[in-house]
Amino acid sequence: xxxxxxxxxxxxxxxxxxxxxxxxxxxxxxxxxxxxxxxxxxxxxxxxxxxxxxxxxxxxxxxxxxxxxxxxxxxxxxxxxxxxxxxxxxxxxxxxxxxxxxxxxxxxxxxxxxxxxxxxxxxxxxxxxxxxxxxxxxxxxxxxxxxxxxxxxxxxxxxxxxxxxxxxxxxxxxxxxxxxxxxxxxxxxxxxxxxxxxxxxxxxxxxxx
Numbered sequence: 001x002x003x004x005x006x007x008x009x010x011x012x013x014x015x016x017x018x019x020x021x022x023x024x025x026x027x028x029x030x031x032x033x034x035x036x037x038x039x040x041x042x043x044x045x046x047x048x049x050x051x052x053x054x055x056x057x058x059x060x061x062x063x064x065x066x067x068x069x070x071x072x073x074x075x076x077x078x079x080x081x082x083x084x085x086x087x088x089x090x091x092x093x094x095x096x097x098x099x100x101x102x103x104x105x106x107x108x109x110x111x112x113x114x115x116x117x118x119x120x121x122x123x124x125x126x127x128x129x130x131x132x133x134x135x136x137x138x139x140x141x142x143x144x145x146x147x148x149x150x151x152x153x154x155x156x157x158x159x160x161x162x163x164x165x166x167x168x169x170x171x172x173x174x175x176x177x178x179x180x181x182x183x184x185x186x187x188x189x190x191x192x193x194x195x196x197x198x199x200x201x202x203x204x205x206x207x208x209x
Contacts, residue, residue: 046197
């Protein structure tokens with residue numbers, strides 16, 4: 001069967017349930033296979049695949065964990081999202097600034113995410129969200145699918161808290177929630193090994209220009 005027809009059939013099934021059946025909050029829970037893969041991540045393994053960007057004409061060096069783990073994003077996946085961490089290191093000062101980048105794919109209405117709430121040892125904390133891109137993937141059978149790329153700043157202290165949560169083979173995933181203008185929030189997770197691996201990559205790099 002043609003892939004587009006399969007997609008339309010699935011979309012029709014979603015519509016049959018009605019938009020009213022959708023929760024006001026979408027919580028992303030990894031499948032058992034995905035959770036095993038995430039728990040298998042180690043700081044050393046993540047550090048080994050951290051990408052480094054920035055030549056001698058750039059004032060900062062960028063380190064990213066994008067290659068550590070990524071969701072395949074199939075329509076039938078329970079997780080249709082992906083995220084990773086970035087560190088921006090000033091060449092003159094050596095100071096690091098951290099950001100989390102997130103790509104989400106969802107249906108029904110444009111959510112217009114503008115704020116994120118994330119867990120810290122001192123309780124929930126909020127930060128503004130930057131929408132880096134917004135794409136209408138397709139519209140079929142009256143159902144539109146959107147893909148947003150989002151980003152928000154993370155204090156180094158919070159990144160270190162996330163990293164401290166790493167436990168070999170059984171790390172509790174760090175939680176955060178994007179607040180949507182239309183009320184349909186999006187809660188997601190990231191593995192502590194990614195934060196620990198990024199910090200390890202920074203320390204291994206040393207004070208290089």
